[in-house]
Structures are given as C-alpha cells and as structure tokens.
Amino acid sequence: MQTPLPSSNSRRSSRRAFLKTSAAVAGSWAGIQVLTEKTRAEAPKIIGQGDFRYEVVTGWGELDPAKFPVANCHEMVEDAQGRLILFQTNVKNNILIYDKGGKLLESWGTTYPGAHGMDIVNENGEEFLFLTDTKQGKVFKTTMKGDVVMELARPDLPQYADPSAKYAPTNVMPSIDGSFYVGDGYGSSWVMHYSYDGKLQNVFGGPGKGDANLNTPHGGIVDVRDGNNPTLMICSRTDNALKRFTLSGVHLETIPIPGMRVCQLAVRGDYMVAPHLEGLISVIDKDNRVASNPGGSAPVYGDDLKLGAITKDEAASPFVHPHGVWIDEEESVYIAQWNSGNTYPIKLKRVPS
Numbered sequence: 001m002q003t004p005l006p007s008s009n010s011r012r013s014s015r016r017a018f019l020k021t022s023a024a025v026a027g028s029w030a031g032i033q034v035l036t037e038k039t040r041a042e043a044p045k046i047i048g049q050g051d052f053r054y055e056v057v058t059g060w061g062e063l064d065p066a067k068f069p070v071a072n073c074h075e076m077v078e079d080a081q082g083r084l085i086l087f088q089t090n091v092k093n094n095i096l097i098y099d100k101g102g103k104l105l106e107s108w109g110t111t112y113p114g115a116h117g118m119d120i121v122n123e124n125g126e127e128f129l130f131l132t133d134t135k136q137g138k139v140f141k142t143t144m145k146g147d148v149v150m151e152l153a154r155p156d157l158p159q160y161a162d163p164s165a166k167y168a169p170t171n172v173m174p175s176i177d178g179s180f181y182v183g184d185g186y187g188s189s190w191v192m193h194y195s196y197d198g199k200l201q202n203v204f205g206g207p208g209k210g211d212a213n214l215n216t217p218h219g220g221i222v223d224v225r226d227g228n229n230p231t232l233m234i235c236s237r238t239d240n241a242l243k244r245f246t247l248s249g250v251h252l253e254t255i256p257i258p259g260m261r262v263c264q265l266a267v268r269g270d271y272m273v274a275p276h277l278e279g280l281i282s283v284i285d286k287d288n289r290v291a292s293n294p295g296g297s298a299p300v301y302g303d304d305l306k307l308g309a310i311t312k313d314e315a316a317s318p319f320v321h322p323h324g325v326w327i328d329e330e331e332s333v334y335i336a337q338w339n340s341g342n343t344y345p346i347k348l349k350r351v352p353s
Contacts (some may be wrong), residue, residue, distance in 0.1 A: 030040030047316050052283040052292035054348035056318045061102040061344045073336035075118040075324035089117040108146045117171035130172035134186050137167050159190050175222045183217035204249030212251035215239050235262045255288050258309050268327040275322030277311040295319050
C-alpha cells in the first residue's frame with residue numbers, strides 16, 4: 001500500500017518543531033561554552049609544586065597610585081599587631097602599612113630614596129624597624145612611627161680605609177641576643193656584626209671565590225629553625241647560592257640555587273621562602289633542599305644530589321622581579337618586587353596539601 005504524503009500544514013509544523021529544538025540545543029551549547037569560559041576566567045591561578053602550592057590573590061594591596069605611588073618595592077615585614085609593612089623607594093611614602101586584607105592603614109617616610117632592606121625587632125615589648133638606604137649608605141633604626149633612634153654610616157674598618165671601597169648596605173639581620181648583622185650587599189660584600197647599641201664586634205665575608213667569601217650578600221636571616229643551634233643564612237646573590245655561617249662568622253655550608261639571584265629569606269616553621277630576580281620564588285625545606293618553585297619549574301635533584309637548572313614558567317608566573325618576602329601565621333606569602341612596573345606586592349595563599 002502506498003504511504004500518503006504529509007500535508008503542507010504538517011510539513012510546516014514539523015519544520016517549526018525542528019527549528020525550535022535546534023535553537024534550544026544550540027542555546028544550551030552556547031550556555032555551556034559561556035559558563036566554561038567564565039569558570040576558566042574565574043578559576044584561581046595555582047603555582048608551585050608538591051606540598052607547597054599557592055593561589056595568587058588577585059588585586060591584593062593595590063592602591064590609588066596618584067595618592068600612594070610605589071616604585072621599587074624592596075621588602076616587607078609584619079609587626080606584633082599583624083600589620084604588614086612595605087618599604088619602597090618612592091619618597092612620597094616610603095612606608096606603606098596594610099592589614100591582612102590589603103587595606104591601607106598608614107603611610108609615612110619621605111627621606112629614603114634608596115629604600116632597600118627592612119627588619120623588625122621587639123625590645124622589651126616595644127618594636128623598632130631597621131631600615132637600610134643604599135643611596136645614602138646608611139642603616140637607620142626607627143620607631144614604628146619613623147623617628148630615628150640610631151644611625152650607622154660607613155664602618156671604620158681597614159676594609160674600608162681606601163676611599164674607593166664602596167659601602168652600600170642592603171640588609172640587616174637581627175640576632176637572638178639583640179645584636180645585629182649588616183650586609184654590604186651593593187658595596188664591598190662584607191658583613192659587619194654590631195652589638196645591640198651599635199658597637200662593631202666583628203667583620204667577615206668579603207669578595208672572593210672561597211667558601212667563606214660573599215659576593216653581593218644581598219639578604220639573609222638569623223636562622224632559628226634548629227632552636228639549639230641558630231646560624232646565619234646569607235644570600236650570596238652573585239654566587240647564585242645561600243651560605244650558612246655560625247653567628248661568629250665561620251662558614252658552614254653552601255647551598256647552590258643554579259641560575260637564581262636569590263634576594264632575601266623569610267622563615268616559617270621549618271621551611272624558608274626565597275625570592276629570585278629571575279621571576280620566581282623557591283621554598284626551601286628543613287634539610288635546605290628546594291621543595292617547590294612557585295612561578296617556575298619543579299625542582300629536580302640528580303643522582304649526585306645536586307639541584308638541576310630552574311626556569312621561570314612564563315605562562316604561570318605572576319612575578320617580574322621578586323625581591324622581598326614575608327610569610328604570615330596562615331602561611332600566606334607576600335612578595336615585594338623590584339623594577340616591576342611600579343606594582344604593589346603580590347599575596348600568595350597556601351593551598352592545603
């Protein structure tokens with residue numbers, strides 16, 4: 001039996017139904033595509049490897065540059081109130097003080113054109129800042145409001161007797177007994193040890209190729225991870241290495257970080273974080289091995305136990321030239337950057353492992 005052809009009315013109805021269904025399907029796919037693209041755009045950027053992975057907190061600490069301009073953001077510390085303090089070279093406000101959410105609380109400082117290193121000390125419940133200015137060639141100790149209570153200039157030492165010997169201190173390393181160390185990172189690469197009241201006790205390091213020499217001792221800390229045996233951990237930047245010394249200046253260990261100009265250190269618990277000018281940071285574990293390179297390639301150790309080459313991950317790294325670092329009690333990391341387009345600090349929130 002011959003099957004009757006559908007009427008023109010039924011053909012038109014079928015076509016309308018088909019177009020309606022097709023439009024609905026297309027709309028669904030378009031919605032899925034838009035949702036996917038939006039999700040990708042809003043997905044947090046995660047950097048780092050292993051147990052030390054971090055989310056980049058977008059927009060943290062950004063301010064109106066017309067009112068609070070920054071130039072080279074060199075260092076950050078945290079005070080007893082949990083306020084984060086930035087030291088930078090724009091003399092409109094060398095010091096910017098933030099809360100943990102990135103809100104500006106206070107600003108001061110107009111006399112530090114070479115603002116560089118900053119450390120904080122607590123003396124009998126009162127806090128003070130150590131500030132280094134590479135252009136003035138001085139170390140300043142100030143109150144938390146900026147009043148200068150101590151000023152140290154070029155040291156009176158044989159190493160600096162020749163007027164051509166440059167002196168440009170880059171950092172202060174407070175010790176556990178109230179004394180402190182000054183690294184002449186942009187000068188002649190010596191480290192001076194001072195008593196709490198500014199009297200010179202010792203000098204060590206200096207340029208050269210030996211284990212005990214230092215070449216651009218740019219940053220460092222008194223490392224108290226081993227509570228029974230505190231040591232000095234110094235960034236010998238030109239050597240692409242960390243060098244560990246006793247508190248009296250005797251060399252103990254060299255920790256190479258190939259190709260990286262390591263600038264500074266911050267410690268939290270049993271690990272440290274070190275920023276490198278090459279556009280990434282390293283997390284260094286309790287055994288002084290690199291455990292993660294946020295913004296860079298994963299660390300690889302060879303059969304000889306030597307750390308292999310590290311490279312910046314250009315697609316993932318949020319950094320240009322990391323310079324200063326702080327780690328808060330929640331293990332968030334704050335990075336201040338040198339020569340990076342007048343950018344404010346970057347906050348990294350640690351991702352639970």
